[in-house]
Amino acid sequence: DTGVSQNPRHKITKRGQNVTFRCDPISEHNRLYWYRQTLGQGPEFLTYFQNEAQLEKSRLLSDRFSAERPKGSFSTLEIQRTEQGDSAMYLCAGSLDNSPLHFGNGTRLTVT
Amino acid sequence: AQSVTQPDIHITVSEGASLELRCNYSYGATPYLFWYVQSPGQGLQLLLKYFSGDTLVQGIKGFEAEFKRSQSSFNLRKPSVHWRDAAEYFCAVGPTNFGNEKLTFGTGTRLTIIP
Numbered sequence: 001d002t003g004v005s006q007n008p009r010h011k012i013t014k015r016g017q018n019v020t021f022r023c024d025p026i027s028e029h030n031r032l033y034w035y036r037q038t039l040g041q042g043p044e045f046l047t048y049f050q051n052e053a054q055l056e057k058s059r060l061l062s063d064r065f066s067a068e069r070p071k072g073s074f075s076t077l078e079i080q081r082t083e084q085g086d087s088a089m090y091l092c093a094g095s096l097d098n099s100p101l102h103f104g105n106g107t108r109l110t111v112t
Numbered sequence: 113a114q115s116v117t118q119p120d121i122h123i124t125v126s127e128g129a130s131l132e133l134r135c136n137y138s139y140g141a142t143p144y145l146f147w148y149v150q151s152p153g154q155g156l157q158l159l160l161k162y163f164s165g166d167t168l169v170q171g172i173k174g175f176e177a178e179f180k181r182s183q184s185s186f187n188l189r190k191p192s193v194h195w196r197d198a199a200e201y202f203c204a205v206g207p208t209n210f211g212n213e214k215l216t217f218g219t220g221t222r223l224t225i226i227p
Binding site: 043 | 155
């Protein structure tokens, strides 16, 4: 068990480009969450999966955002047509049912 | 709607001094309460949690927090801070009858330790 792993750690992209982030949770975590954290703020919930099923999406998750967890293990978060307002730290977290969240180190996205 | 207020954006304390970080929440019933710590460029690590029972909760790294229903507070304390405690601290609140997707985080308190 090496913890929740997120890749890449940093991503710089130009406005309008698509980006994809990956999260590999701890194997026993049946729930996987995506959060977004902007500078000076706490994490904000985006979406979560119970195994492979996406059960809830926040209103923050616009149509340009899509998340998948195809086999109930790793997850990807894709942002299409990135905007400068998408610049943030994207955090992945896992849990076994409603146990407390176990966070990864995040992917920092900078949109220029 | 639930909310969390961390009134102190930045706190500076001397190494070895005591620490108290404030957290006030708004929620209609007994909430789940959490404190997380985030070092620069890292994810969040759980320090402690309160679900029910004893209102004084012990956590990792020598931290403790006390749930005070009458004050809607869940302040984090440590009797003697170390330079390694310098980080950002987040309080979070969640409803007892839902899961982690309903967690609301505060805006954080940045802790600076001076030698």
